[in-house]
Every structure is written in C-alpha cells, then in structure tokens.
Amino acid sequence: MRLSIRNTLLLLLMFVLLLAIGLNSLFGHMVARHEVNEVFDAELAVSAKLIKGLLNEKDLIGDLPRIAEALQESLGTVQPAQPELEAYERTRLIQVWQQDGSELIFRSPGAPEYALAPMRKGFYHHDGKSGEWVVYVTDLPQANSWLMVGEYPYARAEIIDELGQVFGVSGVIALIICSLVALTAIDYGLGPLKQLGAVLRRRSLNNLQPVDLVRTPKELRPVVEGLNQMFARLSAGLERERRFVADAAHELRTPLSVIKLQTQHLQGLDCHDLKEELQQLEQSADRSGRVVEQLLLLARLDEEQSPQKEQLDLAELCRRTLAELHFKADKQGCALGLDSQPEHILLRANATMLEVAIRNLIENALRYAPGSAVDVALNADSQQVELTVRDHGQGVSDSELQRLSERFYRAGVTSHGGAGLGLSIVARIADVHGARLRLANHPQGGLLVTLTFARGEGE
Known part of the structure; x- marks a missing residue:
C-alpha cells in the first residue's frame, strides 16, 4: 500500500523526532547520573573528612563508636512526618584498618569484616556477590591506619532511576506535542498542493487558462509553471487544429462544388466533348490535392518547433x-x-x-x-x-x-x-x-x- 505524501512526511518527521528525543533523553540521563554521583561522592568525601577531623587519633577506640552513631543518626533517621524521604536514607559503613592491613581496628554495624576497598586514598565502587557499596578511603597518619567510609548506593540509584523516568515521560509528552504541531505544519505546507489538485479537478476540457494559486511555495512553483506552459501549448495546438479545419473547409468548399458541377455537366455531354471536360475535372482534382497537401504541410510546420x-x-x-x-x-x-x-x-x-x-x-x-x-x-x-x-x-x-x-x-x-x-x-x-x-x-x-x-x- 502506497502512503500519501502527508503520511510519509509525518512518519519521517516522527522518526526524526523520536530519534532526537531519545538521544536527548539518553544524554540527559547520562549527565544526571554523572552529576548525582558527583554530589553523593562529594558528600561521602565530606563525611570521611569530618570523621577524620573529629577523631582523636590517639583514642580511636573511644571516639569512633560515638562518631559513627552520631553520623548514622544524622544521615539514616527519617522523621515519621516525612515518609517521602525514606527512599533517600543512607547508611554509612565505617572501617579502620592498620596501615599494613593486618588488623581491623574498628567497623560500624553492618560493615563486613573484610576490607571495603583497597588500602590507598580515593573513591572505590564495589559491586559483587557480597553486596554493592561506594567507599572513600583516606589515611590517619598519627594512628598509622586507614579510614574507610562507605555507603550503599541505593539512594543515588533511586534518584537516577526517577530522573530517567522523568526524562522518558517528558520525551513521550514532547513527542506527542511535536507530532501534533508537525501534523498541523505539514497540512499547512501541503495546502497549496491540495489547492492545485482541487483546481485541476474542477477544470473543464475547454479551460486552458494558466493556474493561479493564492500561495505558491518555491518548491511547487516549477510544477505550476510547467502546467501553465503545457496549457499554453495545448491551447496553441487546439487553436492550430481549429484553424486547420476552418482553412480546409474554406478552401475545399469551392473546388468540391466545381467538381460536382462539372460531374453533373458531364452527364449531359456527348462522347466527343468529354475529353476537354475531363481535363478540367482533372485540373480541379489536382488543385484540391495541392491545397490539401499544403494545408497538411502547414499544419506539420506549425507543430514543429525545433526540426x-x-x-x-x-x-x-x-x-x-x-x-x-x-x-x-x-x-x-x-x-x-x-x-x-x-x-x-x-x-x-x-x-x-x-x-x-x-x-x-x-x-x-x-x-x-x-x-x-x-x-x-x-x-x-x-x-x-x-x-x-x-x-x-x-x-x-x-x-x-x-x-x-x-x-x-x-x-x-x-x-x-x-x-x-x-x-x-x-x-x-x-x-x-x-x-x-x-x-x-x-x-x-x-x-x-x-x-x-x-x-x-x-x-
């Protein structure tokens, strides 16, 4: 089944819009993921530096439980009046290891007994069978140990997923709105073509006047000009045919009448008078033949534009x-x-x-x-x-x-x-x-x- 120009343009435009909105949503989702991770990583680093600043490195065993508990209360407690924030609760995982990794000095509740990350400064992301967490590692030089502060990335994943849903829904809404606008624009753009079709359908056989549209786009102008040139050629051709018929009728009427009279005259003549009359009849026929031949030649010349x-x-x-x-x-x-x-x-x-x-x-x-x-x-x-x-x-x-x-x-x-x-x-x-x-x-x-x-x- 062949599609109309309108439907073809609409499908192509919707495909382009879908591709553009899809790419935009994907790019926006990637940027949002990057920004959310940066915000959460920065907060994790701030938490680690805050713990490091509050610690009395000479008394780690005494300070760390108190600081870890206070940190959990400030980050992981959600008031009953704010249930919408439950998705963003975060649990800090804290470990302190000896500099050489030989002993786990401290671990917060929920933290495993093995090291959360390699013992060197920086961010680390762990995703394995034992769980998934993001860790920031810094050193405690006076205590000759490593401080590891981690969190489960559920909150950041929830935010990223919700942003992805927002991008997807907004993309669908944008596609619907753009499709409606595109449909209106296509109908407006194809208006002159529809008008041209209506003008041609209403035309009678004898109407060969040039087509004049109210609005003729640049792309449609060669079509209209070609149609007008064709109408002009058809009009000239019909005029030549009418003139040929009129000329032939005018010129052949007299010799045919003469031939008829001569034929009637021959019917009453004796045999010895027929020769001269037959010669005149032959001359009349020759003249009529020459007239027809010249008329046909003239008609062919009128048609010939570039021999x-x-x-x-x-x-x-x-x-x-x-x-x-x-x-x-x-x-x-x-x-x-x-x-x-x-x-x-x-x-x-x-x-x-x-x-x-x-x-x-x-x-x-x-x-x-x-x-x-x-x-x-x-x-x-x-x-x-x-x-x-x-x-x-x-x-x-x-x-x-x-x-x-x-x-x-x-x-x-x-x-x-x-x-x-x-x-x-x-x-x-x-x-x-x-x-x-x-x-x-x-x-x-x-x-x-x-x-x-x-x-x-x-x-």
Whole structure:
C-alpha cells in the first residue's frame, strides 16, 4: 500500500523526532547520573573528612563508636512526618584498618569484616556477590591506619532511576506535542498542493487558462509553471487544429462544388466533348490535392518547433530543385538561372524543409510571372547566407506587398490556380530556422524574395 505524501512526511518527521528525543533523553540521563554521583561522592568525601577531623587519633577506640552513631543518626533517621524521604536514607559503613592491613581496628554495624576497598586514598565502587557499596578511603597518619567510609548506593540509584523516568515521560509528552504541531505544519505546507489538485479537478476540457494559486511555495512553483506552459501549448495546438479545419473547409468548399458541377455537366455531354471536360475535372482534382497537401504541410510546420538539422550544401540543393522544375518551367516558357557565390555553401538546416521553401518560391515565380525568367542567387559570408528568388513579372503593389505571406491571400487575379499558401509555408519555414524573409519589388521589375540565414559555428 502506497502512503500519501502527508503520511510519509509525518512518519519521517516522527522518526526524526523520536530519534532526537531519545538521544536527548539518553544524554540527559547520562549527565544526571554523572552529576548525582558527583554530589553523593562529594558528600561521602565530606563525611570521611569530618570523621577524620573529629577523631582523636590517639583514642580511636573511644571516639569512633560515638562518631559513627552520631553520623548514622544524622544521615539514616527519617522523621515519621516525612515518609517521602525514606527512599533517600543512607547508611554509612565505617572501617579502620592498620596501615599494613593486618588488623581491623574498628567497623560500624553492618560493615563486613573484610576490607571495603583497597588500602590507598580515593573513591572505590564495589559491586559483587557480597553486596554493592561506594567507599572513600583516606589515611590517619598519627594512628598509622586507614579510614574507610562507605555507603550503599541505593539512594543515588533511586534518584537516577526517577530522573530517567522523568526524562522518558517528558520525551513521550514532547513527542506527542511535536507530532501534533508537525501534523498541523505539514497540512499547512501541503495546502497549496491540495489547492492545485482541487483546481485541476474542477477544470473543464475547454479551460486552458494558466493556474493561479493564492500561495505558491518555491518548491511547487516549477510544477505550476510547467502546467501553465503545457496549457499554453495545448491551447496553441487546439487553436492550430481549429484553424486547420476552418482553412480546409474554406478552401475545399469551392473546388468540391466545381467538381460536382462539372460531374453533373458531364452527364449531359456527348462522347466527343468529354475529353476537354475531363481535363478540367482533372485540373480541379489536382488543385484540391495541392491545397490539401499544403494545408497538411502547414499544419506539420506549425507543430514543429525545433526540426532536426544537418550540414547541407545549399547551392547543391538549389541545383537539384531547379533541375526537377526544369520541365515545368520549359513548358511555361520560363528560363531558370542560378548564381552561387561561392560555388558550395554549407549551412546547418533541415534539408526537407529548405527544399520545400525553395520549390515554393520558384513555383510561385513561375505561376505569377509566366514566360519570364526566374533568377535564383546565393551569397554567403562568415556571418550569414542569403538566398534570393526574382521573377521578371509585373511585381505587386505596395499595399499588397506586406500581405503576400498571409495564408490564402493571393495578389492580383486569382486565375493562376494557387491557394495562397506557398509564401505562408516559406515564412513558417523561415521562422523555424530563425531566418528572415523579405519581400520587395525589384527596381527593374518583378518580385524579389530574400531569405537570410544566420551561420552558426563550424559551418
């Protein structure tokens, strides 16, 4: 079962909190243990020094019982009115040994007959089968003996255990409180994500407007920006599809009506008149096919944002295209010419698209300037490549010049059979390649179309 982001974050945060509180409790317990032991060790040392100071080392047998009894009464007696202090009662164990350890001079009630600790100065902790105690050892130089003062560590252990319980309970309470705060913080932090989900669920199919959230965190901003970019691309794609359908319906309505009328007309003709009518029908079908082909090409170009490019010889591409169109130009009485400076021009571009652009420019010149020459010129330097196509026709008026690249716009008469898409396709190919398209009337007559490409490194 997959966990939600909210539950995953909560579990991870609780784990981190549990680890942090556990480590803090453990460290606090260790510090408390150290401090409690230091306090009790210091008190034990003070007791030993107090006994040493009160002793008359010349009369140990007389002083020690009295001092031990007084010490026990002061440390081990708890008033009945204070039962809560019973856990902290402490019993002092006192031994006095000869310097060489050969004789036990004195031991308090409860102290064993063997030495509580080694006979040298310092603190010692004994934990064995015979019992557990903490001992402080000091010397009695005048009496040539050792004084050992010990205690059972029950009180300090009780305090340490209670402190450990306090740390544990406080840690659990802190974990619960922090978890509730973390849950609230996570819900607040994930609020924009929930809002985004709600906005997207409420959206209709036709609503492709950008998403605008009340609060957009830094981490969520790339997601929102990506969604808005996707909505923009979808909107542009739908608009292109609607425009394609509208353009196709507009352009195909007339030729299909003509084909229908011609078909109806053929039904009433004699056999010897059918050939001419069939030729006209074929021309109408060809024109409709060209319109559909150009519309599809234009739709593909609208979709293409970064075509695959390769290193090609633009001059060779122009020569090949001119050779393919030579028969058509010769049929219309047009002369095709190419002037390339230098002879080979390398350019990084999409070969298929450039071939379509060159073909459209030449066919457009042949269509609107029949019987005249069509000149193709190439010029290149280190910065750019310039392709020009010029016909020797009548040119176009200045008012029409700027509209030639509009879709379905045909300058002058409309009897040339074009669909008004050729220069639109060339303009789109130029945009895809980052080239510049210019249309102008040549000073000596005719239309001059110029495509300027920027040259990249290594070309």
